[in-house]
Amino acid sequence: MTARAILLNIGSVVVLLLFLALWQFAAVTDLVSRVFLPPVTDAFDALWRQVEDGSLVQAILGTTGRMLVGFAFAVVVGCGFGLLIGLSPTVRAYIEPSLEFLRPLPASAIIPVAILMLGLTKTMIIFVIAFGSLWPILLATIQGVKSVEPRLFEMARTMELSSREVITSIVLPSAVPDIFAGVRLGLTVSLILAVITEMMSAEVGLGANILHAARSFNSPDLFAGVITLGLLGLVINAIMETAQRHLTRWQQDY
Amino acid sequence: MVQDKPMQRATDMQSPLLSIENVSFSVPVAQGKLTILQNISLNVRQGEFVSIIGGSGCGKTTLLRLIGGLNRPTEGRLMFDGAPIEQPSRRRAVVFQDYSKALLPWRTVTSNVQLALDTDPTPRDAATKKKIIGRLLEQVGLAEAADRFPRQLSGGMQQRLQIARCLALEPKMLLMDEPFGALDAMTRQTLQDEIAKLAKETGMTVIFITHDIEEAIYLGDRVCAMESRPGRISAVLDIDLKFPRDQLTTREDEQFLRYRHELFQYLPKKH
Numbered sequence: 001m002t003a004r005a006i007l008l009n010i011g012s013v014v015v016l017l018l019f020l021a022l023w024q025f026a027a028v029t030d031l032v033s034r035v036f037l038p039p040v041t042d043a044f045d046a047l048w049r050q051v052e053d054g055s056l057v058q059a060i061l062g063t064t065g066r067m068l069v070g071f072a073f074a075v076v077v078g079c080g081f082g083l084l085i086g087l088s089p090t091v092r093a094y095i096e097p098s099l100e101f102l103r104p105l106p107a108s109a110i111i112p113v114a115i116l117m118l119g120l121t122k123t124m125i126i127f128v129i130a131f132g133s134l135w136p137i138l139l140a141t142i143q144g145v146k147s148v149e150p151r152l153f154e155m156a157r158t159m160e161l162s163s164r165e166v167i168t169s170i171v172l173p174s175a176v177p178d179i180f181a182g183v184r185l186g187l188t189v190s191l192i193l194a195v196i197t198e199m200m201s202a203e204v205g206l207g208a209n210i211l212h213a214a215r216s217f218n219s220p221d222l223f224a225g226v227i228t229l230g231l232l233g234l235v236i237n238a239i240m241e242t243a244q245r246h247l248t249r250w251q252q253d254y
Numbered sequence: 255m256v257q258d259k260p261m262q263r264a265t266d267m268q269s270p271l272l273s274i275e276n277v278s279f280s281v282p283v284a285q286g287k288l289t290i291l292q293n294i295s296l297n298v299r300q301g302e303f304v305s306i307i308g309g310s311g312c313g314k315t316t317l318l319r320l321i322g323g324l325n326r327p328t329e330g331r332l333m334f335d336g337a338p339i340e341q342p343s344r345r346r347a348v349v350f351q352d353y354s355k356a357l358l359p360w361r362t363v364t365s366n367v368q369l370a371l372d373t374d375p376t377p378r379d380a381a382t383k384k385k386i387i388g389r390l391l392e393q394v395g396l397a398e399a400a401d402r403f404p405r406q407l408s409g410g411m412q413q414r415l416q417i418a419r420c421l422a423l424e425p426k427m428l429l430m431d432e433p434f435g436a437l438d439a440m441t442r443q444t445l446q447d448e449i450a451k452l453a454k455e456t457g458m459t460v461i462f463i464t465h466d467i468e469e470a471i472y473l474g475d476r477v478c479a480m481e482s483r484p485g486r487i488s489a490v491l492d493i494d495l496k497f498p499r500d501q502l503t504t505r506e507d508e509q510f511l512r513y514r515h516e517l518f519q520y521l522p523k524k525h
Contacts, residue, residue, distance in 0.1 A: 151352060151356050152355070152356070154350070155348075155350065155356050157342045158322060158323075158344075159369070160342065160343065161373050162373075169369060174358075250359055250360040250403040251359075
Protein backbone atom coordinates (compact mmCIF):
# COMPACT_ATOMS: atom_id res chain seq x y z
CA MET A 1 0.00 0.00 0.00
CA THR A 2 1.34 3.44 -0.84
CA ALA A 3 1.72 6.15 1.78
CA ARG A 4 -1.14 8.02 0.13
CA ALA A 5 -3.45 5.01 0.34
CA ILE A 6 -2.64 4.52 4.03
CA LEU A 7 -3.35 8.18 4.70
CA LEU A 8 -6.68 7.95 2.91
CA ASN A 9 -7.61 4.87 4.93
CA ILE A 10 -6.77 6.58 8.19
CA GLY A 11 -8.70 9.60 7.00
CA SER A 12 -11.84 7.58 6.29
CA VAL A 13 -11.74 6.02 9.77
CA VAL A 14 -11.30 9.46 11.34
CA VAL A 15 -14.35 10.78 9.47
CA LEU A 16 -16.41 7.81 10.68
CA LEU A 17 -15.30 8.35 14.29
CA LEU A 18 -16.08 12.09 14.04
CA PHE A 19 -19.54 11.24 12.75
CA LEU A 20 -20.17 8.87 15.68
CA ALA A 21 -18.83 11.49 18.11
CA LEU A 22 -21.17 14.11 16.68
CA TRP A 23 -24.07 11.69 17.00
CA GLN A 24 -23.15 10.89 20.60
CA PHE A 25 -22.78 14.61 21.39
CA ALA A 26 -26.15 15.49 19.86
CA ALA A 27 -27.82 12.73 21.85
CA VAL A 28 -26.25 13.18 25.31
CA THR A 29 -26.65 16.98 25.24
CA ASP A 30 -30.33 16.46 24.26
CA LEU A 31 -29.80 18.54 21.12
CA VAL A 32 -32.15 16.00 19.59
CA SER A 33 -34.63 14.25 21.83
CA ARG A 34 -33.53 10.80 22.97
CA VAL A 35 -36.91 9.49 21.99
CA PHE A 36 -35.82 9.91 18.38
CA LEU A 37 -32.04 9.72 18.61
CA PRO A 38 -30.44 7.48 21.22
CA PRO A 39 -26.78 7.90 22.16
CA VAL A 40 -24.45 5.75 20.06
CA THR A 41 -23.64 3.70 23.12
CA ASP A 42 -27.32 2.85 23.71
CA ALA A 43 -27.73 1.78 20.10
CA PHE A 44 -24.73 -0.54 20.34
CA ASP A 45 -25.94 -1.85 23.71
CA ALA A 46 -29.24 -2.73 22.05
CA LEU A 47 -27.37 -4.35 19.19
CA TRP A 48 -25.33 -6.44 21.61
CA ARG A 49 -28.47 -7.50 23.46
CA GLN A 50 -29.97 -8.68 20.18
CA VAL A 51 -26.80 -10.63 19.45
CA GLU A 52 -26.93 -12.28 22.86
CA ASP A 53 -30.56 -13.34 22.80
CA GLY A 54 -30.20 -14.64 19.23
CA SER A 55 -32.90 -12.39 17.79
CA LEU A 56 -30.39 -10.61 15.57
CA VAL A 57 -29.19 -13.80 13.90
CA GLN A 58 -32.81 -14.84 13.39
CA ALA A 59 -33.66 -11.50 11.82
CA ILE A 60 -30.62 -11.51 9.56
CA LEU A 61 -31.32 -15.07 8.43
CA GLY A 62 -34.97 -14.23 7.78
CA THR A 63 -34.22 -11.16 5.69
CA THR A 64 -31.22 -12.49 3.75
CA GLY A 65 -32.92 -15.85 3.24
CA ARG A 66 -35.93 -14.36 1.45
CA MET A 67 -33.68 -11.90 -0.33
CA LEU A 68 -31.42 -14.65 -1.69
CA VAL A 69 -34.28 -16.88 -2.85
CA GLY A 70 -35.90 -14.01 -4.75
CA PHE A 71 -32.54 -12.89 -6.09
CA ALA A 72 -31.70 -16.41 -7.24
CA PHE A 73 -34.92 -16.53 -9.26
CA ALA A 74 -34.02 -13.17 -10.77
CA VAL A 75 -30.53 -14.38 -11.73
CA VAL A 76 -31.79 -17.58 -13.34
CA VAL A 77 -34.65 -15.92 -15.23
CA GLY A 78 -32.64 -12.77 -16.05
CA CYS A 79 -29.59 -14.59 -17.40
CA GLY A 80 -31.66 -17.23 -19.20
CA PHE A 81 -34.00 -14.84 -20.96
CA GLY A 82 -31.23 -12.30 -21.40
CA LEU A 83 -29.23 -14.88 -23.32
CA LEU A 84 -32.22 -15.80 -25.46
CA ILE A 85 -33.21 -12.21 -26.19
CA GLY A 86 -29.64 -11.08 -26.73
CA LEU A 87 -28.84 -13.89 -29.16
CA SER A 88 -31.99 -13.77 -31.26
CA PRO A 89 -32.95 -10.60 -33.12
CA THR A 90 -36.35 -12.19 -33.78
CA VAL A 91 -37.11 -12.76 -30.12
CA ARG A 92 -35.79 -9.26 -29.44
CA ALA A 93 -38.20 -7.73 -31.93
CA TYR A 94 -41.15 -9.46 -30.27
CA ILE A 95 -40.22 -8.89 -26.65
CA GLU A 96 -38.39 -5.57 -26.49
CA PRO A 97 -41.48 -3.29 -26.60
CA SER A 98 -43.06 -5.17 -23.68
CA LEU A 99 -39.78 -4.94 -21.82
CA GLU A 100 -39.69 -1.22 -22.33
CA PHE A 101 -43.08 -0.99 -20.65
CA LEU A 102 -42.28 -3.25 -17.70
CA ARG A 103 -38.73 -2.08 -17.06
CA PRO A 104 -39.33 1.46 -15.76
CA LEU A 105 -42.17 0.24 -13.51
CA PRO A 106 -41.00 0.84 -9.92
CA ALA A 107 -40.96 -2.49 -8.09
CA SER A 108 -42.89 -0.88 -5.25
CA ALA A 109 -45.77 -0.28 -7.68
CA ILE A 110 -46.34 -3.97 -8.07
CA ILE A 111 -46.34 -4.68 -4.32
CA PRO A 112 -50.10 -3.94 -3.99
CA VAL A 113 -50.77 -6.13 -7.01
CA ALA A 114 -48.67 -8.91 -5.53
CA ILE A 115 -50.39 -8.59 -2.16
CA LEU A 116 -53.80 -8.71 -3.80
CA MET A 117 -52.92 -11.85 -5.73
CA LEU A 118 -50.71 -13.68 -3.28
CA GLY A 119 -51.70 -12.25 0.10
CA LEU A 120 -49.28 -11.19 2.82
CA THR A 121 -47.26 -14.34 2.32
CA LYS A 122 -43.67 -15.35 1.92
CA THR A 123 -44.47 -16.17 -1.71
CA MET A 124 -45.55 -12.58 -2.25
CA ILE A 125 -42.29 -11.30 -0.74
CA ILE A 126 -40.15 -13.57 -2.89
CA PHE A 127 -42.15 -12.68 -5.98
CA VAL A 128 -41.68 -8.96 -5.41
CA ILE A 129 -37.95 -9.34 -4.75
CA ALA A 130 -37.49 -11.52 -7.83
CA PHE A 131 -39.53 -9.16 -10.00
CA GLY A 132 -37.73 -6.05 -8.84
CA SER A 133 -34.19 -7.37 -9.11
CA LEU A 134 -34.87 -9.10 -12.41
CA TRP A 135 -34.66 -6.00 -14.61
CA PRO A 136 -31.10 -4.85 -14.05
CA ILE A 137 -29.91 -8.44 -14.51
CA LEU A 138 -32.02 -9.07 -17.62
CA LEU A 139 -31.07 -5.82 -19.33
CA ALA A 140 -27.38 -6.16 -18.51
CA THR A 141 -27.36 -9.72 -19.84
CA ILE A 142 -29.06 -8.67 -23.08
CA GLN A 143 -26.54 -5.87 -23.44
CA GLY A 144 -23.60 -8.19 -22.73
CA VAL A 145 -24.77 -10.85 -25.15
CA LYS A 146 -25.56 -8.32 -27.88
CA SER A 147 -22.11 -6.77 -27.70
CA VAL A 148 -20.01 -9.89 -28.23
CA GLU A 149 -17.26 -9.09 -30.74
CA PRO A 150 -18.62 -10.27 -34.14
CA ARG A 151 -15.17 -11.46 -35.18
CA LEU A 152 -15.35 -14.08 -32.42
CA PHE A 153 -18.42 -15.62 -34.06
CA GLU A 154 -16.49 -15.88 -37.33
CA MET A 155 -13.52 -17.37 -35.52
CA ALA A 156 -15.92 -19.88 -33.96
CA ARG A 157 -17.25 -20.80 -37.41
CA THR A 158 -13.75 -21.45 -38.76
CA MET A 159 -13.17 -23.73 -35.77
CA GLU A 160 -16.50 -25.47 -36.36
CA LEU A 161 -17.72 -24.81 -32.82
CA SER A 162 -21.20 -26.13 -32.01
CA SER A 163 -23.91 -23.70 -30.89
CA ARG A 164 -23.50 -24.95 -27.35
CA GLU A 165 -19.74 -24.37 -27.48
CA VAL A 166 -20.30 -20.89 -28.88
CA ILE A 167 -22.56 -20.04 -25.93
CA THR A 168 -20.40 -21.57 -23.20
CA SER A 169 -16.97 -20.65 -24.58
CA ILE A 170 -17.68 -17.32 -26.21
CA VAL A 171 -21.00 -15.61 -25.48
CA LEU A 172 -21.27 -16.16 -21.73
CA PRO A 173 -17.66 -15.42 -20.77
CA SER A 174 -17.71 -12.36 -23.00
CA ALA A 175 -20.87 -11.10 -21.29
CA VAL A 176 -19.64 -11.76 -17.75
CA PRO A 177 -18.55 -8.18 -16.95
CA ASP A 178 -21.93 -6.80 -18.06
CA ILE A 179 -23.91 -9.56 -16.38
CA PHE A 180 -22.01 -9.05 -13.18
CA ALA A 181 -22.66 -5.32 -13.16
CA GLY A 182 -26.37 -6.13 -13.49
CA VAL A 183 -26.20 -8.77 -10.79
CA ARG A 184 -24.67 -6.29 -8.35
CA LEU A 185 -27.42 -3.78 -9.04
CA GLY A 186 -30.02 -6.52 -8.71
CA LEU A 187 -28.64 -7.60 -5.36
CA THR A 188 -28.92 -4.06 -4.01
CA VAL A 189 -32.52 -3.85 -5.21
CA SER A 190 -33.31 -7.23 -3.66
CA LEU A 191 -32.10 -6.10 -0.23
CA ILE A 192 -34.21 -2.96 -0.42
CA LEU A 193 -37.28 -4.95 -1.42
CA ALA A 194 -36.66 -7.60 1.21
CA VAL A 195 -36.75 -4.91 3.90
CA ILE A 196 -39.79 -3.08 2.50
CA THR A 197 -41.91 -6.18 1.94
CA GLU A 198 -41.32 -7.64 5.38
CA MET A 199 -42.39 -4.31 6.89
CA MET A 200 -45.77 -5.02 5.31
CA SER A 201 -46.03 -8.65 6.25
CA ALA A 202 -45.57 -10.52 9.49
CA GLU A 203 -42.27 -12.19 8.65
CA VAL A 204 -39.40 -12.02 11.13
CA GLY A 205 -36.61 -9.89 9.76
CA LEU A 206 -34.53 -6.74 10.05
CA GLY A 207 -37.07 -4.53 8.31
CA ALA A 208 -39.90 -5.80 10.49
CA ASN A 209 -37.76 -5.24 13.59
CA ILE A 210 -37.03 -1.65 12.64
CA LEU A 211 -40.67 -0.88 12.01
CA HIS A 212 -41.69 -2.52 15.27
CA ALA A 213 -39.03 -0.60 17.23
CA ALA A 214 -40.09 2.69 15.63
CA ARG A 215 -43.73 2.10 16.45
CA SER A 216 -42.91 1.46 20.08
CA PHE A 217 -40.58 4.47 20.31
CA ASN A 218 -37.71 2.12 21.08
CA SER A 219 -35.02 4.21 19.44
CA PRO A 220 -31.98 2.12 20.54
CA ASP A 221 -33.44 -0.98 18.85
CA LEU A 222 -34.44 1.09 15.85
CA PHE A 223 -30.91 2.36 15.35
CA ALA A 224 -29.42 -1.04 16.13
CA GLY A 225 -31.48 -2.33 13.19
CA VAL A 226 -30.35 0.47 10.91
CA ILE A 227 -26.73 -0.17 11.84
CA THR A 228 -27.15 -3.89 11.14
CA LEU A 229 -28.64 -3.18 7.70
CA GLY A 230 -25.78 -0.83 6.93
CA LEU A 231 -23.24 -3.47 7.91
CA LEU A 232 -25.11 -6.13 5.94
CA GLY A 233 -24.96 -3.95 2.83
CA LEU A 234 -21.26 -3.41 3.44
CA VAL A 235 -20.55 -7.14 3.69
CA ILE A 236 -22.60 -7.96 0.57
CA ASN A 237 -20.82 -5.27 -1.38
CA ALA A 238 -17.40 -6.50 -0.25
CA ILE A 239 -18.25 -10.05 -1.32
CA MET A 240 -19.50 -8.89 -4.71
CA GLU A 241 -16.48 -6.68 -5.25
CA THR A 242 -14.10 -9.52 -4.55
CA ALA A 243 -16.04 -11.81 -6.87
CA GLN A 244 -16.07 -9.16 -9.58
CA ARG A 245 -12.34 -8.58 -9.29
CA HIS A 246 -11.77 -12.28 -9.63
CA LEU A 247 -14.14 -12.74 -12.58
CA THR A 248 -12.81 -9.80 -14.56
CA ARG A 249 -9.14 -10.43 -13.82
CA TRP A 250 -8.45 -10.49 -17.54
CA GLN A 251 -9.50 -6.86 -17.93
CA GLN A 252 -6.79 -5.64 -15.59
CA ASP A 253 -3.24 -4.86 -16.62
CA TYR A 254 -0.46 -5.81 -14.41
CA MET B 255 15.73 -27.59 -45.24
CA VAL B 256 13.18 -28.33 -47.92
CA GLN B 257 14.23 -27.11 -51.35
CA ASP B 258 12.01 -25.09 -53.55
CA LYS B 259 10.79 -27.06 -56.57
CA PRO B 260 10.18 -24.60 -59.38
CA MET B 261 9.77 -27.39 -61.96
CA GLN B 262 6.59 -28.64 -60.34
CA ARG B 263 4.80 -25.37 -60.63
CA ALA B 264 3.79 -26.01 -64.18
CA THR B 265 1.80 -29.06 -63.04
CA ASP B 266 -0.98 -27.11 -61.41
CA MET B 267 -3.61 -29.21 -63.06
CA GLN B 268 -2.71 -32.50 -61.38
CA SER B 269 -5.26 -32.58 -58.56
CA PRO B 270 -4.60 -29.29 -56.83
CA LEU B 271 -5.45 -29.00 -53.11
CA LEU B 272 -7.51 -25.91 -53.82
CA SER B 273 -9.09 -24.96 -57.09
CA ILE B 274 -11.02 -21.78 -57.63
CA GLU B 275 -13.12 -22.12 -60.75
CA ASN B 276 -14.57 -19.01 -62.44
CA VAL B 277 -15.62 -17.55 -59.15
CA SER B 278 -17.51 -14.27 -58.98
CA PHE B 279 -18.92 -12.56 -55.95
CA SER B 280 -21.36 -9.69 -55.91
CA VAL B 281 -23.54 -8.01 -53.33
CA PRO B 282 -26.95 -6.46 -53.93
CA VAL B 283 -26.96 -2.66 -53.70
CA ALA B 284 -29.60 0.01 -54.30
CA GLN B 285 -29.00 0.10 -58.05
CA GLY B 286 -28.66 -3.57 -58.98
CA LYS B 287 -25.54 -5.29 -57.74
CA LEU B 288 -21.94 -4.53 -56.97
CA THR B 289 -19.41 -7.00 -58.32
CA ILE B 290 -16.60 -7.48 -55.82
CA LEU B 291 -14.85 -10.36 -57.55
CA GLN B 292 -15.07 -11.29 -61.20
CA ASN B 293 -14.09 -14.54 -62.81
CA ILE B 294 -11.37 -15.65 -60.49
CA SER B 295 -9.63 -18.89 -61.32
CA LEU B 296 -6.66 -20.24 -59.45
CA ASN B 297 -5.22 -23.61 -58.52
CA VAL B 298 -3.09 -24.13 -55.45
CA ARG B 299 -0.97 -27.21 -54.92
CA GLN B 300 -0.41 -29.02 -51.66
CA GLY B 301 2.45 -27.37 -49.75
CA GLU B 302 2.49 -24.24 -51.84
CA PHE B 303 2.85 -20.72 -50.41
CA VAL B 304 0.74 -18.36 -52.49
CA SER B 305 0.82 -14.62 -51.84
CA ILE B 306 -2.02 -12.46 -53.05
CA ILE B 307 -1.38 -8.73 -53.38
CA GLY B 308 -3.63 -5.89 -54.33
CA GLY B 309 -4.59 -2.40 -53.28
CA SER B 310 -7.24 -1.78 -50.68
CA GLY B 311 -10.73 -2.60 -51.89
CA CYS B 312 -9.62 -5.02 -54.58
CA GLY B 313 -11.48 -7.88 -52.96
CA LYS B 314 -8.52 -9.88 -51.71
CA THR B 315 -10.02 -10.33 -48.26
CA THR B 316 -13.30 -11.39 -49.87
CA LEU B 317 -11.43 -13.99 -51.89
CA LEU B 318 -9.86 -15.32 -48.70
CA ARG B 319 -13.28 -15.46 -47.03
CA LEU B 320 -14.62 -17.47 -49.97
CA ILE B 321 -11.75 -19.93 -49.62
CA GLY B 322 -12.38 -20.06 -45.88
CA GLY B 323 -16.05 -20.80 -46.52
CA LEU B 324 -17.18 -17.74 -44.54
CA ASN B 325 -18.95 -16.47 -47.67
CA ARG B 326 -20.34 -18.35 -50.67
CA PRO B 327 -19.57 -17.27 -54.24
CA THR B 328 -22.43 -15.94 -56.35
CA GLU B 329 -21.01 -17.74 -59.40
CA GLY B 330 -18.47 -20.48 -59.99
CA ARG B 331 -17.21 -22.89 -57.37
CA LEU B 332 -14.33 -23.58 -55.06
CA MET B 333 -13.02 -27.09 -54.56
CA PHE B 334 -10.87 -28.10 -51.64
CA ASP B 335 -9.28 -31.53 -51.47
CA GLY B 336 -11.77 -32.86 -53.98
CA ALA B 337 -14.94 -31.50 -52.38
CA PRO B 338 -16.78 -28.22 -52.89
CA ILE B 339 -16.29 -25.60 -50.17
CA GLU B 340 -19.66 -24.98 -48.56
CA GLN B 341 -18.81 -23.87 -45.05
CA PRO B 342 -15.78 -23.12 -42.88
CA SER B 343 -13.66 -26.07 -41.90
CA ARG B 344 -10.98 -26.77 -39.31
CA ARG B 345 -8.82 -27.98 -42.19
CA ARG B 346 -8.65 -24.41 -43.49
CA ALA B 347 -7.56 -22.30 -40.53
CA VAL B 348 -8.00 -18.54 -40.80
CA VAL B 349 -5.57 -16.04 -39.29
CA PHE B 350 -7.53 -12.81 -39.07
CA GLN B 351 -5.92 -9.44 -39.55
CA ASP B 352 -7.40 -7.94 -36.38
CA TYR B 353 -5.74 -10.34 -33.96
CA SER B 354 -6.90 -8.47 -30.86
CA LYS B 355 -10.53 -9.10 -31.82
CA ALA B 356 -10.05 -12.70 -32.83
CA LEU B 357 -8.57 -13.81 -29.50
CA LEU B 358 -10.59 -14.56 -26.38
CA PRO B 359 -9.49 -11.76 -24.02
CA TRP B 360 -10.69 -13.63 -20.91
CA ARG B 361 -8.52 -16.64 -21.61
CA THR B 362 -4.79 -16.93 -21.03
CA VAL B 363 -2.41 -17.70 -23.87
CA THR B 364 -2.49 -21.41 -23.00
CA SER B 365 -6.23 -21.43 -22.70
CA ASN B 366 -6.72 -19.66 -26.04
CA VAL B 367 -4.82 -22.45 -27.78
CA GLN B 368 -6.70 -24.96 -25.69
CA LEU B 369 -9.97 -23.82 -27.28
CA ALA B 370 -8.83 -25.32 -30.58
CA LEU B 371 -8.04 -28.64 -28.90
CA ASP B 372 -11.10 -28.79 -26.65
CA THR B 373 -13.38 -28.46 -29.65
CA ASP B 374 -11.49 -31.07 -31.67
CA PRO B 375 -13.63 -34.10 -32.54
CA THR B 376 -10.63 -36.34 -31.77
CA PRO B 377 -10.61 -36.76 -28.00
CA ARG B 378 -7.31 -36.25 -26.22
CA ASP B 379 -6.49 -36.50 -22.53
CA ALA B 380 -5.41 -33.45 -20.58
CA ALA B 381 -1.74 -34.45 -20.50
CA THR B 382 -1.58 -34.82 -24.28
CA LYS B 383 -3.26 -31.46 -24.77
CA LYS B 384 -0.81 -29.85 -22.40
CA LYS B 385 2.09 -31.32 -24.32
CA ILE B 386 0.72 -30.13 -27.66
CA ILE B 387 0.10 -26.63 -26.32
CA GLY B 388 3.60 -26.50 -24.84
CA ARG B 389 5.12 -27.51 -28.17
CA LEU B 390 3.04 -25.00 -30.16
CA LEU B 391 3.86 -22.11 -27.83
CA GLU B 392 7.52 -23.08 -28.04
CA GLN B 393 7.20 -23.08 -31.83
CA VAL B 394 5.81 -19.54 -32.01
CA GLY B 395 8.02 -18.23 -29.20
CA LEU B 396 5.32 -17.69 -26.59
CA ALA B 397 6.39 -20.27 -24.01
CA GLU B 398 7.34 -17.54 -21.54
CA ALA B 399 3.94 -15.84 -21.86
CA ALA B 400 1.83 -18.98 -21.38
CA ASP B 401 -0.12 -17.64 -18.39
CA ARG B 402 -0.65 -14.10 -19.58
CA PHE B 403 -3.85 -12.63 -20.96
CA PRO B 404 -3.98 -11.30 -24.55
CA ARG B 405 -4.15 -7.65 -23.51
CA GLN B 406 -0.90 -8.11 -21.64
CA LEU B 407 0.85 -9.08 -24.89
CA SER B 408 2.32 -6.91 -27.64
CA GLY B 409 0.67 -6.92 -31.08
CA GLY B 410 3.30 -9.26 -32.47
CA MET B 411 2.79 -11.70 -29.62
CA GLN B 412 -0.98 -11.60 -30.06
CA GLN B 413 -0.60 -12.46 -33.73
CA ARG B 414 1.77 -15.30 -32.80
CA LEU B 415 -0.87 -16.57 -30.42
CA GLN B 416 -3.49 -16.54 -33.15
CA ILE B 417 -1.12 -18.48 -35.39
CA ALA B 418 -0.47 -21.02 -32.62
CA ARG B 419 -4.20 -21.48 -32.15
CA CYS B 420 -4.62 -22.08 -35.88
CA LEU B 421 -1.76 -24.60 -35.88
CA ALA B 422 -3.50 -26.48 -33.05
CA LEU B 423 -6.28 -27.25 -35.52
CA GLU B 424 -3.69 -29.13 -37.62
CA PRO B 425 -5.06 -27.56 -40.80
CA LYS B 426 -4.10 -28.55 -44.32
CA MET B 427 -4.25 -24.94 -45.33
CA LEU B 428 -3.55 -21.71 -43.51
CA LEU B 429 -5.42 -18.64 -44.73
CA MET B 430 -3.75 -15.44 -43.60
CA ASP B 431 -5.40 -12.07 -44.11
CA GLU B 432 -2.77 -9.33 -43.98
CA PRO B 433 -1.55 -10.93 -40.77
CA PHE B 434 1.38 -8.59 -40.27
CA GLY B 435 -0.22 -5.42 -41.64
CA ALA B 436 -0.68 -3.81 -38.25
CA LEU B 437 2.79 -4.63 -36.92
CA ASP B 438 5.92 -2.50 -36.87
CA ALA B 439 8.61 -3.18 -39.50
CA MET B 440 10.99 -5.05 -37.17
CA THR B 441 8.35 -7.37 -35.75
CA ARG B 442 6.98 -7.91 -39.22
CA GLN B 443 10.34 -9.14 -40.56
CA THR B 444 10.77 -11.52 -37.65
CA LEU B 445 7.30 -12.94 -38.13
CA GLN B 446 7.83 -13.27 -41.90
CA ASP B 447 10.85 -15.48 -41.27
CA GLU B 448 8.97 -17.46 -38.64
CA ILE B 449 5.96 -18.13 -40.82
CA ALA B 450 8.20 -19.11 -43.76
CA LYS B 451 9.99 -21.57 -41.49
CA LEU B 452 6.74 -22.94 -40.07
CA ALA B 453 5.30 -23.45 -43.53
CA LYS B 454 8.35 -25.40 -44.65
CA GLU B 455 8.50 -27.47 -41.46
CA THR B 456 4.84 -28.44 -41.46
CA GLY B 457 4.44 -28.68 -45.24
CA MET B 458 1.29 -26.64 -44.81
CA THR B 459 -0.28 -24.87 -47.77
CA VAL B 460 -0.53 -21.13 -47.16
CA ILE B 461 -2.60 -18.42 -48.81
CA PHE B 462 -1.17 -15.12 -47.71
CA ILE B 463 -2.95 -11.84 -48.36
CA THR B 464 -0.89 -8.66 -48.23
CA HIS B 465 -0.65 -5.20 -49.74
CA ASP B 466 3.12 -5.22 -49.48
CA ILE B 467 4.78 -6.33 -52.77
CA GLU B 468 8.08 -7.17 -51.12
CA GLU B 469 6.45 -9.25 -48.44
CA ALA B 470 4.50 -11.13 -51.10
CA ILE B 471 7.63 -11.96 -53.09
CA TYR B 472 9.74 -12.69 -50.02
CA LEU B 473 7.33 -15.31 -48.73
CA GLY B 474 5.67 -16.70 -51.81
CA ASP B 475 6.29 -19.60 -54.13
CA ARG B 476 3.86 -17.73 -56.29
CA VAL B 477 2.40 -14.23 -56.23
CA CYS B 478 -1.03 -13.31 -57.57
CA ALA B 479 -1.60 -9.64 -58.25
CA MET B 480 -5.15 -8.39 -58.12
CA GLU B 481 -6.76 -5.32 -59.61
CA SER B 482 -9.87 -3.58 -58.36
CA ARG B 483 -13.36 -2.73 -59.52
CA PRO B 484 -14.19 -5.44 -60.13
CA GLY B 485 -11.59 -7.51 -58.29
CA ARG B 486 -9.76 -9.85 -60.61
CA ILE B 487 -6.44 -11.59 -60.89
CA SER B 488 -4.29 -9.66 -63.34
CA ALA B 489 -1.01 -11.55 -63.06
CA VAL B 490 0.39 -14.70 -61.52
CA LEU B 491 4.12 -14.84 -61.08
CA ASP B 492 6.25 -17.85 -60.13
CA ILE B 493 8.90 -16.79 -57.64
CA ASP B 494 12.18 -18.56 -58.22
CA LEU B 495 14.28 -17.52 -55.24
CA LYS B 496 16.16 -20.06 -53.19
CA PHE B 497 15.22 -21.08 -49.67
CA PRO B 498 15.81 -20.28 -46.92
CA ARG B 499 15.25 -16.69 -47.83
CA ASP B 500 17.14 -13.97 -46.06
CA GLN B 501 15.90 -10.53 -45.11
CA LEU B 502 19.08 -8.93 -46.39
CA THR B 503 20.42 -10.97 -49.31
CA THR B 504 17.11 -12.11 -50.78
CA ARG B 505 15.77 -8.60 -50.82
CA GLU B 506 18.94 -7.41 -52.58
CA ASP B 507 18.82 -10.23 -55.12
CA GLU B 508 18.49 -8.93 -58.69
CA GLN B 509 15.79 -11.46 -59.43
CA PHE B 510 13.87 -10.20 -56.38
CA LEU B 511 14.06 -6.66 -57.69
CA ARG B 512 12.91 -7.75 -61.14
CA TYR B 513 9.85 -9.42 -59.60
CA ARG B 514 9.19 -6.27 -57.62
CA HIS B 515 9.44 -4.18 -60.77
CA GLU B 516 7.11 -6.45 -62.67
CA LEU B 517 4.46 -6.58 -59.98
CA PHE B 518 4.62 -2.88 -59.30
CA GLN B 519 2.63 -2.02 -62.41
CA TYR B 520 -0.39 -3.95 -61.16
CA LEU B 521 -0.77 -1.98 -58.01
CA PRO B 522 -2.78 1.25 -57.94
CA LYS B 523 -0.57 4.30 -58.27
CA LYS B 524 -2.93 6.56 -56.40
CA HIS B 525 -5.13 5.81 -53.40
